[in-house]
Amino acid sequence: MDLIDTLRSTGSVRDFTDEPVDDAALTRILDTARFAPSGANAQAWRVVVVKDRAIRSRLRDLYLTPWGEYLTLTAAGLRPWSPVNDRDEEAAALAAAADADAVVVGGMAAHLDEVPVLLAVFADLSQLAAVDRDLDRYSLAGGASVYPFAWSILLAARAEGLAGVLTTMLIRAEDEVKQLLGAGDPLVLAAVIALGHPVRQPRRLTRQPVASFTTVDRIDGETFAPDPD
Incomplete structure (x- = not known):
């Protein structure tokens, strides 16, 4: 695929066919990544x-x-687990x-064990240069x-010819996931990636325009735009 087309059409895909993904293809993916x-x-x-089927099921x-909590918080008008959220408001929601027992979880979440490829990506904290570690705010x-x-x-x-999604939901259960997958400290769970043959091939995505998030010199500076000349 053309690089620009790939960048503009690689969205989150959660619906896969039953076609398996062979190890050779997965090896090529990881070899490039x-x-x-x-x-x-x-x-x-x-x-x-x-x-392993039992591990996947767990x-x-x-x-x-x-x-389910993510769906609930979203429905309550909150950005789930935002570092600046009011914790009491989250708890109340x-x-x-x-x-009410109102949340019904379906889709990929209910069938995570069935996705063709399931990758757990861990980060080694001993190898990360977290330059914002000592700031009085959330570390990124x-x-x-x-x-x-x-x-x-x-x-x-x-x-x-594959597509997938990066999800961080299982970080909410990191201790159990680490134990399940035999990951000791200083490893931490960074993401789980599901891959497979998509039911529908991804198309170009819709995003906010450059002018909506880019300014000159300061956050409150003028909107960045190409020189009309």
């Missing part, structure tokens, strides 16, 4: 290809609770949904050495 940038070229990731079960910088690799997996999958 490993060239993703990382701090000091540490390549601070580990990947578990989850094939991951599905662990996935259902946070996904979740409690109300629990009382360490992820810059891991998530480009995860994104490269999704991009490389397109060359194989």
Whole structure:
């Protein structure tokens, strides 16, 4: 695929056919993704290809609770688990949904164990240069050495006619996932990636225009735009 078309059409795909993905294709995907940038070229990731049916079923079960919470918080008008959320407001929304027993979880979440490829991506904390570690706010910088690799997996999958989705829901059950997959410290769960042959091939996505998020010199500066000349 053309690079620009790939970048503009690699969205989140959760509906897959029953066609299996062979190990050779997955190896090619990972072989390409490993060239993703990382701090000091540490390549601070580990990947578990989850094939065992019992482990897959347990991951599905662990996935259902946070996904249900995500739907509940979204329905309540909250951005789920935003670092700036009011925790009491979150708790009230979740409690109300629990009382009403209103959340029905379906789709990929209910069938996570059936997706053709299930990858658990771990980050090695000992290899991350988290330059914002000591700031009095939520830390983001360490992820810059891991998530480009995860994104490269999704991009490389397109060359194989595959598509997928990166999900962080299982981080809500990280201790159990680590135990299930034999991951000790300093490894932490960064993402789970589902891949397969899409029911519908992805098309170009819709996103906000550049002018909506780009300014000159300051956040409150003038909108960045090409020189009319």
